[in-house]
Amino acid sequence: MSHAVPWPVSLSPTRNYVDGQFVTTAKTFPNICPINGVKLADVHEADAGLVDRAVHAARQALSGPWGRMSPAERSAVLHKVADGIERRFEDFVAAEVSDTGRPVAQARTLDVYRGVANFRTFADLARLAGGETFDMRTADGQDIMNYTVRKPHGVVGIISPWNLPLLLLTWKVAPALACGNTVVVKPSEETPSSATLLAEVMHEAGVPPGVFNLLHGFGPDSAGEFLTRHPELDAITFTGESRTGSTIMKAAAEGVREVSFELGGKNAAVVFADADFDEAVAGVIRSSFTNSGQVCLCSERVYVERSIFDRFVAALKEKTEALKIGYPDEDGVNMGSLISHGHRDKVLSYFKLAVEEGATVVTGGGVPHFGDERDQGAFVQPTIWTGLPDTARCVREEVFGPVCHIAPFDTEEEVIARVNDSPYGLAACVWTTNLKRAHNVSRQFRVGIAWVNTWFLRDLRTPFGGAKLSGLGREGGRHSLDFYSEISNICIRL
Ligand SMILES: O=C(O)C(=O)/C=C/C=C/O
Numbered sequence: 001m002s003h004a005v006p007w008p009v010s011l012s013p014t015r016n017y018v019d020g021q022f023v024t025t026a027k028t029f030p031n032i033c034p035i036n037g038v039k040l041a042d043v044h045e046a047d048a049g050l051v052d053r054a055v056h057a058a059r060q061a062l063s064g065p066w067g068r069m070s071p072a073e074r075s076a077v078l079h080k081v082a083d084g085i086e087r088r089f090e091d092f093v094a095a096e097v098s099d100t101g102r103p104v105a106q107a108r109t110l111d112v113y114r115g116v117a118n119f120r121t122f123a124d125l126a127r128l129a130g131g132e133t134f135d136m137r138t139a140d141g142q143d144i145m146n147y148t149v150r151k152p153h154g155v156v157g158i159i160s161p162w163n164l165p166l167l168l169l170t171w172k173v174a175p176a177l178a179c180g181n182t183v184v185v186k187p188s189e190e191t192p193s194s195a196t197l198l199a200e201v202m203h204e205a206g207v208p209p210g211v212f213n214l215l216h217g218f219g220p221d222s223a224g225e226f227l228t229r230h231p232e233l234d235a236i237t238f239t240g241e242s243r244t245g246s247t248i249m250k251a252a253a254e255g256v257r258e259v260s261f262e263l264g265g266k267n268a269a270v271v272f273a274d275a276d277f278d279e280a281v282a283g284v285i286r287s288s289f290t291n292s293g294q295v296c297l298c299s300e301r302v303y304v305e306r307s308i309f310d311r312f313v314a315a316l317k318e319k320t321e322a323l324k325i326g327y328p329d330e331d332g333v334n335m336g337s338l339i340s341h342g343h344r345d346k347v348l349s350y351f352k353l354a355v356e357e358g359a360t361v362v363t364g365g366g367v368p369h370f371g372d373e374r375d376q377g378a379f380v381q382p383t384i385w386t387g388l389p390d391t392a393r394c395v396r397e398e399v400f401g402p403v404c405h406i407a408p409f410d411t412e413e414e415v416i417a418r419v420n421d422s423p424y425g426l427a428a429c430v431w432t433t434n435l436k437r438a439h440n441v442s443r444q445f446r447v448g449i450a451w452v453n454t455w456f457l458r459d460l461r462t463p464f465g466g467a468k469l470s471g472l473g474r475e476g477g478r479h480s481l482d483f484y485s486e487i488s489n490i491c492i493r494l
Pocket of ligand 1 (some may be wrong): 163164168171294295296297458464
């Protein structure tokens with residue numbers, strides 16, 4: 001199949017969006033398509049002055065029509081945004097695919113699908129959420145009543161990552177707006193396109209100027225840092241690497257702003273001998289290689305009960321080598337490129353390190369050869385390692401690529417201790433048909449979310465976030481409403 005270069009072009013000139021206006025700037029940087037290394041568009045970089053204008057516009061909008069809306073009125077606006085994404089569904093698919101190289105099928109069924117779902121879920125949750133009331137009689141006989149009210153924090157800074165651009169951007173924007181805040185968003189410099197489309201949809205949906213502001217740029221000494229350091233932000237929410245999270249946390253400490261972080265992971269998949277074997281193989285293929293392993297929830301550590309270890313490794317090798325790597329719109333494609341050449345260099349450095357640490361490379365470990373423009377892209381082979389000790393860097397550090405290390409284990413106690421022996425604590429999955437074991441093992445993992453006989457199935461009402469270096473706080477359902485609201489308690493003597 002031959003493809004015009006670049007595949008396909010990005011849909012919107014990637015401009016900033018401040019106070020209801022699309023803004024170009026003198027300084028631009030290229031948006032490179034990771035499928036073939038070709039420039040898709042120039043991205044207009046926001047400078048400190050534009051960041052300042054965006055924060056002030058967001059502040060101003062709080063005392064405008066947006067600030068006077070009821071939860072039900074805000075909910076209606078957010079449903080209109082969801083309608084707008086649905087109306088331009090294929091534009092969003094093309095934007096995500098252009099920026100990331102992912103399969104079209106994934107962009108449709110995961111990324112853009114969740115963009116709509118996030119807005120609809122939080123539009124409804126905010127409209128239907130109530131507060132708390134308490135009645136009591138004091139020791140000296142006074143009757144008092146307490147009730148809570150939710151108010152927006154104010155201006156929320158949102159820094160969103162490149163791995164699931166629209167999903168994670170809307171996972172933050174939707175609840176923040178549903179709770180009456182205004183937002184200033186800085187998407188990753190790697191994935192500006194779907195965020196720019198979202199600004200167009202917000203504009204078309206009549207979201208008042210200043211409610212949603214979009215700034216393009218990098219982190220340090222660019223829009224990301226100018227935003228997180230801005231003294232007039234009331235809260236900051238960030239998804240990305242733990243190291244960056246800690247830098248942002250330091251900036252947020254000035255002025256003691258609320259922070260919510262969803263950071264890195266080194267997640268484990270545990271397969272017991274009593275698991276449904278074929279389901280477990282298919283599940284670990286998904287949890288290791290979805291989105292080219294660029295999901296914070298992916299399993300880079302796999303522990304398999306010793307009695308089925310060799311059979312499982314052979315089966316996973318066979319399924320991995322059957323994965324179709326290629327263009328996003330190829331029939332049956334399973335895996336696309338990584339996000340960039342820079343990230344591919346990082347992943348390849350771990351491929352090299354694994355061999356130095358003594359790993360057996362069961363499959364992969366290099367770069368696929370296509371013999372066409374894709375050789376200028378950022379592809380790597382899905383890779384499986386065995387034979388490393390738990391102390392190896394490749395078993396402790398997040399690679400964030402299509403790779404997993406498989407190790408045998410003998411007992412429940414042993415594998416639980418090994419899973420928990422990590423500075424991270426985001427997610428885990430366990431494969432077993434023993435119901436008692438499923439409950440006992442999954443609840444002993446020190447993680448934010450544990451899946452049993454599945455992976456990355458999401459009910460948006462559930463708490464989502466990580467323990468240890470994997471993050472701070474929980475978002476999802478009422479947890480998002482609690483993070484994006486200032487809750488006041490009113491006490492009345494009756
Ligand atoms: O599914 C979600 O709501 C979510 O936050 C996923 C995060 C994945 C990060 O890489």
